[in-house]
Amino acid sequence: MAKSLCWCDLTAQTLEAISARPVDHHGDSSLAKALDLKHYKTDARERILLDLYVMTLAACKERKLTPEKTSTFFSIVKANHFKAIEDLKPPTNTGLTVEKSFEYFQQLMVMHSAHRPPYSVGIFTVAETKDLTEWMLATYYRHYKLYQYAFCKRVTLDVATDEPGHIVEMFSVRFPDGVQPLTEALTEEEHNAKLEEERLAAEEAAKQAEEEAAAAAEAARLAAIEKEFAESIPAEVGEKVDTVLEKRLAVMKEELEAQFQAQEATLLEKIAALEAKAGA
Template sequence: MILAGKIKEPDPLNPKVLLWADVSYSDMEEIENTKAIPELKRTLCCVLGVNIPEPRRGVLLELYVHTVLFCRESNFNREQTSVLLSIVKSMHQANTETPLNNMGHCYAYCSELLLCHSVRRPPFSISLFSSEEVTQILKYLLNTYFRHYNLYKYIFTPQVRLDLSFSYSGMPDEDPVTETDAVSSDGYCKKENEPETAEREQPIEAMNTGPEVANKDPSPKSELRTIIQQEMREEMIHMSRQLEQRLKESADRLNSALTSLETNLQGKK
């Protein structure tokens, strides 16, 4: 079996202070002065450097626009809005850097980033959000980004495909066609310098293969190929059923985890 490529493993996530990391003070002034949604999308596209093709570009800009609207509804100041945009951007990058399921790591990373901006402990963290605001932000992210976590993963990560190639020892190789072989005008192969009429001069009786050739036993290689194809077909059906069951169980666990987190957040109020 030959492994054509490797799935990228997620990199270690190191939370840090993100004040003015992606959105500067002048950028926030421009964002605050932009009221229309189309203009806000263009502004965020330039500020956050969204240079990806559609439809991913539209999905990502929609995420940033709704984050800004949430900050406006929550009456966040410029520093808080800048930090929350950077947190959403960092969280999305952590999610889409690998096609593997890393939802737990992304949520822990998001929580640690919020902690870096809610506790005064310079230079490792600053006090920018209150505990009520942190709870409000987590609830918003749970109901928006993490609720559609699998959709973001599907859109922004490459599709994983497994290609298998087998080689068997002791199996005879097929005779390759040499360069001296030529193809005649009627589609039959012939040796170089062989007269074209050699095959035509054969009697008709010689061209009749007879029942012996028709009932010739298949070669060991063709039998092996048939067995492998049948086994692979049955195994793929079995794996497909297992995958469907695991996807259903994963979706149930995700919904249960989100419901539990929402209940805990509501209980803290």
């Protein structure tokens, strides 16, 4: 069900009072009092709103609209403006696009241009609807971006700069493990050389580990062969081999003892000869 905007903001008594006291762009107007714009002299946004309202009433007066039509169109302009800026707040500050805003304005005008209760009320004629729409396009929508800019909520950011040395003194910077400060960082050439050195060291370590593993495997293979060979010799053969080895070792021992005795006798003879020569 459509809600008529007639007499929503300006009653017949208010319009009569405004008409009795001319509405201008200077001083404390009766329109500002009626709409509770108490700070329009110091608040730029209230000043802009008052200018828009004065301009709207002037357009209605120029077209000699009745108080009912004047009140209705005034509320349409006001409702359309606040709809356009209702989303103008951080962080998006988007608001309605001009196309969406004009579409909303047309809906409001249609709701008050055809008498089809309870969906719409016939306040404006077709000619008046067209004329007032053209007026909105030539005034409000011509400066639509300026209205959005004026009513956009601003966020002020204060930025202070300081010398790098002072910043280091103010804050104790702790770097994660493995991360060096820029003053101690390597150049690209040094970094690449270090990476190459680490790569070669890793290859050498891998090669050495491979060789050690191969040597261990070969030793294990030989030990297994020796064990297998020892286990394959019969016990009797082993005993005979041990006996032969014992006899051979005994013979070698006797031969070595005889050699030692002969060498000792020769050495004693030479000593005796030297002593004899020395006594003569």
